Amino acid sequence: MRTNLLRTAAAATLAFLLTGCVGSASSTARPEPASSVSSKIASVKGSRITVYKSKEGVAQRTITSPNDYGATRVFLVERDEGKWLQVLLPIRPNGSKGWIKATDVTLAETAYRVEIDRGAFRFTVYDGDRAVRSGKVATGEAGTPTPPGRYFFTELVKPVDQGGAYGAYAFGLSGFSPVLKSFAGGPGQLAIHGTNKPSAIGTRASHGCVRISNDDITWMAKNLAIGTPVVVQG
Amino acid sequence: MNRETHMKIKATLIGISAVLALTAGLASFSGTAAADPKKPAVTSAATPAPAPADQRPVVKTTAGPNEPVVVSPSYTG
Numbered sequence: 001m002r003t004n005l006l007r008t009a010a011a012a013t014l015a016f017l018l019t020g021c022v023g024s025a026s027s028t029a030r031p032e033p034a035s036s037v038s039s040k041i042a043s044v045k046g047s048r049i050t051v052y053k054s055k056e057g058v059a060q061r062t063i064t065s066p067n068d069y070g071a072t073r074v075f076l077v078e079r080d081e082g083k084w085l086q087v088l089l090p091i092r093p094n095g096s097k098g099w100i101k102a103t104d105v106t107l108a109e110t111a112y113r114v115e116i117d118r119g120a121f122r123f124t125v126y127d128g129d130r131a132v133r134s135g136k137v138a139t140g141e142a143g144t145p146t147p148p149g150r151y152f153f154t155e156l157v158k159p160v161d162q163g164g165a166y167g168a169y170a171f172g173l174s175g176f177s178p179v180l181k182s183f184a185g186g187p188g189q190l191a192i193h194g195t196n197k198p199s200a201i202g203t204r205a206s207h208g209c210v211r212i213s214n215d216d217i218t219w220m221a222k223n224l225a226i227g228t229p230v231v232v233q234g
Numbered sequence: 235m236n237r238e239t240h241m242k243i244k245a246t247l248i249g250i251s252a253v254l255a256l257t258a259g260l261a262s263f264s265g266t267a268a269a270d271p272k273k274p275a276v277t278s279a280a281t282p283a284p285a286p287a288d289q290r291p292v293v294k295t296t297a298g299p300n301e302p303v304v305v306s307p308s309y310t311g
Contacts, residue, residue, distance in 0.1 A: 041297050070303050108297035144310070158302035170307050177310045186308030193309065208310035225297035 037128050039113065040077035041152075041227030042085055042105035049073065049105070051098035055084045060098055063089075069172065071155035074227040075100065076174070077107070090174035094149045112228050114192070114220075116210055118146060119234035121202045123192075123212060125220070133219055136202045138195070138211040144179050146190065146208050151175040151230045154189075156221055167194015168214040169221040173230060177208035192230070193217060 044065035053060040065073030067090075075087035078097060085105070089096040111128045118139050125133040140146040154172040162168060170193035180188040194214040195201065201211060210232070212220075 069305060069307070071300070109295065110297040140310075156300050156302045157307045158304045160304060160306050165311050166307055166309065169302060170309060172307070172309060180310055183310045184308040186310075189309050191307065191309035193307075193311075206311055221302060222299055224299060226300050227297060 037113070037126075038109045038111045039227075039229050040080060040085075041108045041110060041225065042075045042077050042087055042100065043108065043227070044073040044075075044105055046104065049100055051087075051089065051100055053098065055081070055099050057099070067155060069155040069157060071226060074152070074154065075105070076152035076227055076229055088150065088152060088174060090152075090154050092176050094147060094151070094175040094178075108225070108227070110225055110228050112224050114224070114228060114230040116146075116192075116230065116232045117234040118148070118232065123210070123216070125224070133216070133223075135212055135216045138201045138203055138205040140177075140206050140208040141204045144177060144207040145204075146206070146210055146232060147175060147178050148232045148234070149175055151190070151232065153192075153224065153226045153228050153230065155226055157191075158221075159193075163196055165196055166191075167196060167211075167217055169194055169217045171217075171220065171224070171226075175232075180207060183207060192220070 044063075046065065048062050048064045050059045051061050051063055052058065063073060067073050075085075075089065077085050077087055079086035080102075083102050085100050085102050086097055087100055089098050112132075113126050114123060115126065116123045116137060116139075121137050121139065123135055123137050124131050151173045154174050157166070157170045157172065158168070159166040159170060170191045173190040173192065175190045177183065177188040177190060182188055188208070190208050190210070192210045192212060194217040195211040197205070197211075198213055201213060205211065
C-alpha cells in the first residue's frame with residue numbers, strides 16, 4: 001500500500017513537471033510578431049545638398065531644395081549606414097542612386113507603399129503588409145510606355161485647372177519617360193494623377209503617367225506623404 | 235490510528251511536498267528574470283561616445299500627408 005501511494009505521488013509530480021516544461025517550451029518558441037515594412041524618407045534641411053557617388057568620395061552633384069514645384073526636396077532612403085545614407089535620386093536615368101550625409105537631412109518613416117501592376121491595370125496601396133486601397137489605372141500607350149521601376153513621390157500638386165487632364169491631384173514621381181525627354185514644358189517627368197477621362201482608366205492611354213480616378217488620387221493626397229515608395233511592375 | 239493509515243498520510247504529505255518544491259523550482263526558471271537575463275554591466279571603456287546632437291538625424295515616427303502645391307503641372311500626362 002505504501003509503495004502504491006509513493007508511486008502515485010511520483011507519477012503526479014512527473015505529470016506536473018512535464019506539463020510545466022511543455023508550457024514553458026511553447027511560450028519560449030512563440031514567434032515574434034512580424035515587423036511592419038517601413039521606408040525612410042530624407043528631407044533636405046538647407047537650400048541645397050551635395051550628393052556623393054560613394055561614401056566619403058568625390059561630390060557627384062548638388063541638388064537644390066525646394067524642387068521646381070516648390071516642394072521640399074526629399075529622397076527615398078535605400079540604405080542607412082548612420083552618418084551616410086544611400087538614396088534614390090529623382091534624376092535620369094531612372095533608378096539612379098547616390099550617397100548623402102545624414103546631417104544634411106531630417107528623416108521620417110512611412111509604412112505605406114504603392115504598387116502598380118501594369119498588366120492588370122491596377123494599383124494597390126499597402127500599409128505595411130496590409131492592402132488598404134486598390135483601384136484601376138491607365139498606363140502609357142505602346143509608344144510612350146510607363147517604365148517599370150522603383151520610384152518615390154517628389155511633390156503633391158493640386159492643378160490650377162481642376163477640370164483638366166491631371167484631375168484633382170497629381171503626385172510627381174522620381175522617374176522619367178524613357179521616350180519623351182520633354183513634355184508640356186517639363187522634363188518628361190512621370191506622375192500618378194487623377195483624370196478628366198475616367199472611361200480611359202483600365203487601358204493604355206497616357207504618355208507615361210499613371211492615371212487613376214479622382215476619388216483614388218484624393219484618397220492618396222489625404223493619406224500619403226511625399227517620399228512614399230512607388231513600385232511599377234508587370 | 236493504525237500503522238497503515240499513518241503510512242498513507244506520510245506518503246501523501248511527501249508527495250505534496252515534492253510537488254510544491256518542484257513548482258517553486260519551475261517558477262524560478264520560467265519567470266521574468268529567466269526570460270530576460272540580466273545583461274552584463276557595460277564598462278565605460280566599451281561605451282561609444284554619443285554623437286553630438288547636431289550630427290544625429292531626427293527620425294519622426296510617421297511621415298504624414300503634405301499640403302499640395304497649387305500650380306499647373308507639366309507631367310507626361
